[in-house]
Amino acid sequence: MSDLNRRDPRLAWILRNRLHPRHGELSGQPTRGPTGLLRKNPRPQWQYGPSGVRRLDRLQRGAAAGVSRLSVNKRHEQPALPVHRVGEPQAYIAVWLQTSGGRLTPHCKDVLGQAQQLAVAREEPTAVLGVLCGELKDPVDGAGIDRLLQVNGEAYDGYQPEAWTTLCTQVDAALQPLCWLLPDSGTSAELGRRLGVNLGERPATGVWKIDADTVLARNGAGNLDISRPRSRVMLLLEECALPCGEFRYEVRPMTLTLTAPTGTRLEDLGPVAVDPAEIPLAEAEFILAAGNGVRDWPQFHRAASVLGASEGASRVAVDDGFMPRNRQVGATGTWVSARVYIAVGISGAVQHLQGISKCEQVIAINRDADCDMVKRANLTAIGDSGDILAALLQLVATRATREVSDAA
DSSP, X not given: OOOOOOOOHHHHHHHHOTTSTTHHHHTTOOSSOTTSSOOOOSSOOEEEOTTSOEEEOGGGTOOTTOOOOOOSTTTTOOOOOOEEXXXXXXXXXXXXXOEETTEEOHHHHHHHHHHHHHHHTSSSOEEEEEEEESOOOSOOTTTTOSEEEEEOSGGGSSSOXXXXXXXXXXXXXXXXXSEEEEESSHHHHHHHHHHHHHHTOOOEEEEEEEOSSEEEEEETTTTEEEEEEOOSEEEEOTTSSOOOXXXXXXXXXXXXXXXXXXXXXXXXXXXXXXXXXXXXXXXXSEEEEEOTTOOOHHHHHHHHHHHTOEEEEOHHHHHTTSXXXXXXXXXXXXXXXXXXXXXXXXXXXXXXXXXXXXXXXXXXXXXXXXXXXXXXXXXXXXXXXXXXXXXXXXHHHHHHHHHHHHHO
């Protein structure tokens, strides 16, 4: 009998069919996570196609032997991840940490994942150095930072690209990192270009793949990939790599003797008040979305105004004429990446769940405890949407009154 491993065509068909009852068993994924909710594998084996789109070969993922399950007693225990340590680094890979509201952006986490891939591939001990101006409100031990250089001061507050460039230039002179990785978006994109000029390097922009000696960069309005030599300053696109998730990292603080920048030509006048209703959904960080379960629409609009949230809606609410078409969230509407997304009376159609896949925190308000939106949410309130919104408005009003009295 031949010793060759042969593929069972029936098992291969089950692996391709997500609706088959045995698909979760054979695909190597647990049917339910530690909290009992259905979860997908956060570490799939992605492959990049010629157009730069990530592909997933489902036939290579599964193990026909089944899936190990957590015992009932340990169901709610989270396994402790091993700690990744770099004792005495011989080299550094510097990453400019892009934050929003004191939290790392998803784009920055992708860049940190790419930095760790480059560091692990080297033979000599190499640490990922995160450079940050400002504060961090959430723990970042799982983001992929081995060393953290955090600088505070009025000279770096607000929008100060010249001060940031001076800071990175001083760090480069002191530590001589192998390369600088920055997200190619927002103020980080401007900083990367300024830093390239200061260091005399031609920055590689729009990078989505890094090889040994070359990089692939997106050009031509996103329709063309060009190959060019690696640079010491590289600006990376989103999804350039998977975020770190297999280790906890030291995030050991570093101190350097730095000279405060002087003579800046820019003056930050502070943030400009913007009406949340005028913010495009794709750029909104806080969204209150309504679905078919909302009955009191004036109350919903009042809640969005009081909370300072941008309004969104499901396709059903838009088709019924309660919300304009440009406020529709989902695969057939607008793909959103809000930091907080509150779904009021939305059951969770597959197109809607696709549109909120990049949201960090999803809060569901629904009567049905078994709907798909509740399974997707990080926090759920079960009950009538009108009653819950009324209690929320009352809570906000009570807090505002208390703050006024404390200030007096």
